[in-house]
Amino acid sequence: MNLESLYQEIILDHYKRPRGQGLLASPLGSAHHVNPTCGDELTVEVGLGSDGGLLIGYEGQGCSISQASASVMSELVSGHTVQDAETFRLAFIEMMHAKGTGEPDEEVLGDAVAFAGVAKFPARIKCALLGWMALQDAEIQSGLLTTQTKEHSP
Amino acid sequence: MSLDVARIKKDFPLLARTVRDGKELIYLDSGATSQKPYQVLDAERAFYETSNAAVHRGAHALAEEATIHYEDARSTIAGFIGAAPSNIVFTKNATEALNLCSYAFSNATSLSRQGTVSRSIDPRFILKPGDSIVISEMEHHANLVPWQELCAKTGATLRWFSVDDEGRLDLSDMDTLIDATTKVVSIVHQSNILGTVNPVRAIMDRAHEVGAVGIVDGCQSVPHMPVDVASVGADLLMWSGHKMLGPTGIGCLYGTSEILDAMPPFLTGGSMIEMVSMETSTFAPAPQKFEAGTPMVAQAVGLAAGVRYLEEIGMDEVADHEAALTAHSLSVLTAIPGVRIIGPSTTVERGSSISFVVDGLHPHDVGQVLDNRGVAVRVGHHCAWPICRRFGVPATTRISPYIYNDESDIDSAAAGVVAAQDFFGVRP
Ligand SMILES: Cc1ncc(COP(=O)(O)O)c(C=O)c1O
Numbered sequence: 001m002n003l004e005s006l007y008q009e010i011i012l013d014h015y016k017r018p019r020g021q022g023l024l025a026s027p028l029g030s031a032h033h034v035n036p037t038c039g040d041e042l043t044v045e046v047g048l049g050s051d052g053g054l055l056i057g058y059e060g061q062g063c064s065i066s067q068a069s070a071s072v073m074s075e076l077v078s079g080h081t082v083q084d085a086e087t088f089r090l091a092f093i094e095m096m097h098a099k100g101t102g103e104p105d106e107e108v109l110g111d112a113v114a115f116a117g118v119a120k121f122p123a124r125i126k127c128a129l130l131g132w133m134a135l136q137d138a139e140i141q142s143g144l145l146t147t148q149t150k151e152h153s154p
Numbered sequence: 155m156s157l158d159v160a161r162i163k164k165d166f167p168l169l170a171r172t173v174r175d176g177k178e179l180i181y182l183d184s185g186a187t188s189q190k191p192y193q194v195l196d197a198e199r200a201f202y203e204t205s206n207a208a209v210h211r212g213a214h215a216l217a218e219e220a221t222i223h224y225e226d227a228r229s230t231i232a233g234f235i236g237a238a239p240s241n242i243v244f245t246k247n248a249t250e251a252l253n254l255c256s257y258a259f260s261n262a263t264s265l266s267r268q269g270t271v272s273r274s275i276d277p278r279f280i281l282k283p284g285d286s287i288v289i290s291e292m293e294h295h296a297n298l299v300p301w302q303e304l305c306a307k308t309g310a311t312l313r314w315f316s317v318d319d320e321g322r323l324d325l326s327d328m329d330t331l332i333d334a335t336t337k338v339v340s341i342v343h344q345s346n347i348l349g350t351v352n353p354v355r356a357i358m359d360r361a362h363e364v365g366a367v368g369i370v371d372g373c374q375s376v377p378h379m380p381v382d383v384a385s386v387g388a389d390l391l392m393w394s395g396h397k398m399l400g401p402t403g404i405g406c407l408y409g410t411s412e413i414l415d416a417m418p419p420f421l422t423g424g425s426m427i428e429m430v431s432m433e434t435s436t437f438a439p440a441p442q443k444f445e446a447g448t449p450m451v452a453q454a455v456g457l458a459a460g461v462r463y464l465e466e467i468g469m470d471e472v473a474d475h476e477a478a479l480t481a482h483s484l485s486v487l488t489a490i491p492g493v494r495i496i497g498p499s500t501t502v503e504r505g506s507s508i509s510f511v512v513d514g515l516h517p518h519d520v521g522q523v524l525d526n527r528g529v530a531v532r533v534g535h536h537c538a539w540p541i542c543r544r545f546g547v548p549a550t551t552r553i554s555p556y557i558y559n560d561e562s563d564i565d566s567a568a569a570g571v572v573a574a575q576d577f578f579g580v581r582p
Contacts, residue, residue, distance in 0.1 A: 003526050003577060012578070038518055038534040039548040061548055063518035064578070127518065 006121055007064065010114035014068035019075045024057035029142025033134040035126050040066045044134035046142050053079035054144075058131065065115075065124050070131035072112050077135065082144045088112070089132050096125045157467065157475045159560040165191035165463075166558055177528030180563045185346050185374060185507045185554030186532050187396045190460070194399055197459035198452045209451050210425055210442070224451045227458035228441075231406055234461045235372075235391070236382040241414065243407040243441040244449055248373045249296040251392035251407035252340075254420040254444060255369055256300035259338065260307050261418045273436075276416040278337065278367060283309030287338045288331055288366075290315040290323055290352070291544055292345045295537040297371045301340065310337065317544055321348040321497040328360055336366040343375035343386070347536040347552065348497035349480070349507040351375070358387040367413065373397060377556075378476055378505055380469040389413040395453065399460030404453035407444070414440035421446040464557075472557055476506040482561045483508045483553060486568040491582040492575060496545050509536070509550035512571060514580030517551040523574035524551075529567050 023030075027045035034041045040062030047055035056074040060067065073092075077085045092112055095104040096119050104113045118128045139145035163169050166189045173179050181189060201223060207216035209224045225239065232242045245251040262279030265271050287301050291314050305312045313331055315323045323341075332339055339361035344351045354370050361368035370388040375381050377398030383391060390413060395404040409417070419426060419437055423446040428436040437443045464472060481501050487493050492513040498504040512520055521533035532552045535542045542549060553567050575581035 003523060006522065007577070039539060039542060040516075040518075041548070063516035065518070121522075124518070124522070 005117040006124070008114040008117065010072070010111050011064065011068040014071040014111075015064040018067060018071040020056060020071065020078060021059065021074075022057055023059055024055055027055075027057060027138075027142070028144065029138045029140070030057075031134045031137035031141060033130055033137070035062070035066065035130055037126070038063070040127060040130060042066065042070055042130050042134050044070070044131060044138045046135065046138045046144060048144075049079065051079070052081070054082065054085055056135070058134075060130075062130070063124075063127055065118060065127040066130045069112075069115060069128045072110075072114070073131045073135060076110055076112055082139060085135065085139070086145070089136060092132055093129065095119060096129060156478065157471060157557060159558060162467075163558045165193065167192065167195075169558055173528050173530075174526055177526075180529045180559075180566050182553040182555055182559060182563060182567055183530045183532050184377075184397070184556035184559075185536075185552065187402070188377065188399050188556055189558065190399055190401065190456075191463055193463050194401065194456045194459045198401060198456040201452050201455045206452070208448055220451055223455050224449065227454035230458040230461050231454075232408075234465065235376060235408060236384055237408050238411075240439075240441060241383075241408055241411060243409065243414070243444040244454055245392070245405040245407055245444075246403060246450070247396070247405035248371065248392045248394040249405070251405050252296050252369075252371070253300050254407060255340070255367075255390055255392075255417075256304045257420045258417040260304050261420070263308050265418065272434075275418070278365070279417065281308035281310045281337055283311075284335055285310040285337045286313050286333070286335045287311070287340070288313050288315070288336055288361075289340050290342065291317045292321070292323070292348055292350065292538060292541045293340075293342055294346055294371065294373070295539070296373075297340055297342060297369075298540070301338070311335075315341075317348075317350075317541060320499065321345070321350045322503075323350070323352055325353070325356070328357070332357075332360045332364055332366065334364055336361065336364050338369065339366050340369035340371065342371040342373075343381070343391075344378065344505045344507070345497070345538070345541075346374045346507055346554075347509050347538045347541055347550065349505045349509070350498055351379075351503040351505055353503075355385065355387050358389075362387075374505060374507060377464075379473040383408055395457040395460065398457075399463055400457030401453045404450045404457050406457075409440065411440070414444070417444075419443050419446070423447050425449070467557060475557060476555065477501055479555045479559060479561065479564060480504060480506045480508065483555075483564045486564060487571070490568060490571055490575075492580070493571060496547065496550050506556075507552060507554040509552045511547050511550055512575065512580075513582065515574055515578055517549040519578065520551045520571060520574045523577055524567060524570040527566065527570045527573065529563075529570050531567060 030045040042060030045057035205219040207220040209221040229239045232239045358368040370391045372393040376393040391408045396402045426446040496509040517533040
């Protein structure tokens with residue numbers, strides 16, 4: 001188990017140069033999540049673009065994993081439908097629970113597969129999930145997502 | 155005079171293990187919980203193998219033996235802080251002990267409102283709007299949240315000492331903060347996050363001037379320095395066994411006889427009663443009044459073994475050893491560009507828990523790099539979130555050494571911090 005397996009290049013890159021950071025001008029819903037064990041905080045906002053695709057805004061402070069994960073998430077989800085976002089989210093959660101075994105689906109997850117190694121560090125899973133959990137709450141709050149399939153992070 | 159750390163280490167089986175693919179373990183998280191020597195593990199095991207029975211119940215040979223072991227443990231632990239055995243109450247941990255204290259107030263207040271009990275309720279424990287409770291900005295959540303809850307239940311107001319940039323309590327307004335409205339003053343002896351050792355005697359004296367109950371959270375002092383309850387001057391003082399070589403599941407509450415007699419019980423049920431009818435009950439004298447149900451006997455026996463281990467070394471020697479480690483830690487950490495200590499920058503009135511932040515790095519990431527090198531430290535807000543906000547940091551990295559650590563352990567942590575700066579490319 002080496003540090004590089006946790007901190008993939010993609011993760012470090014998103015941490016240093018976060019994509020799509022900032023809040024939306026007119027969000028439909030927003031959620032503020034904290035990781036009570038370490039104090040990481042993240043606000044995620046959702047809106048709809050003129051093409052009907054999701055707009056994602058986020059802002060927060062925290063470790064490289066939580067901040068890079070939010071950045072990758074915003075890039076992955078932006079412009080997609082709420083249904084697609086659910087598919088990505090569930091695939092991401094499954095990857096986090098896989099304890100580092102199994103092959104994450106790069107077709108679905110894109111750059112987010114870089115977080116597969118996080119699953120081997122139980123203390124960090126919550127960091128990687130912070131943005132995704134906030135996204136779901138923001139979607140529910142906005143009324144875009146109604147099915148209450150709320151997954152609890154470990 | 156310095157401790158023989160190599161010899162001490164041999165008593166702690168866990169410290170011989172490796173972590174993260176065979177790396178030597180360097181354990182610097184004793185502020186969270188300490189490791190346990192064979193002496194403690196053996197004492198617990200021997201109790202279960204030879205004397206296990208429910209205490210203070212039944213008259214068979216084992217019940218008697220178990221009771222003797224339990225009460226001997228109480229005597230040993232009481233002696234450690236200069237108290238009499240009847241002044242020591244066993245709880246699950248310090249958090250429960252603090253709740254035992256705060257519930258004394260909320261129970262007294264609600265019983266007095268109902269007016270349905272015939273026994274007398276000490277007015278010191280009855281709170282009303284306008285009363286105040288005084289704590290500090292550097293409290294562990296265990297000495298903060300119970301008081302917030304108590305205020306919500308009674309209408310009392312929570313007040314606190316603020317903390318200056320050096321991590322010291324600002325005592326300049328002590329006489330106005332603690333005034334005639336104050337019913338409780340509860341202060342941490344040594345901060346688990348800043349390392350600050352507070353002048354608790356002066357604060358307790360002021361509390362008593364206004365007739366308030368004075369409480370000291372000794373979680374980080376009792377394991378690390380000689381603590382004599384008479385000189386602390388608190389009415390109540392608590393700590394957790396697991397931070398001082400003992401097992402988990404046992405905490406200790408010291409109280410003066412006068413205060414323990416006056417306090418209503420917290421948990422009720424078996425073992426804490428004097429007489430019971432279908433309508434009502436009377437309670438046993440302290441400490442039994444506060445030990446409802448079957449107590450943690452093996453844990454008490456284990457903790458007593460931990461106390462004997464520390465007494466054999468000598469608490470003055472423990473404190474000297476930690477003072478030397480503190481000086482060393484402060485000097486090697488401040489020598490790293492980009493590292494800032496959160497807490498007192500000198501060894502004066504300061505313990506060995508040292509929190510720091512590294513420019514450009516989140517503590518979680520610092521901790522991860524250290525962990526990868528076998529160095530176990532704590533990262534996060536250390537259950538003292540308000541003080542992190544006070545210093546404008548979301549979290550810190552903390553090293554907290556103990557009797558089994560030496561300067562080379564501190565050096566390994568410092569080298570890990572530099573490695574983290576290199577890994578993330580933020581070395582100034
Ligand atoms: C200063 C202080 N107070 C209270 C506590 C709570 O102790 P426990 O969690 O063992 O109840 C701790 C331990 O983290 C502490 O360091």
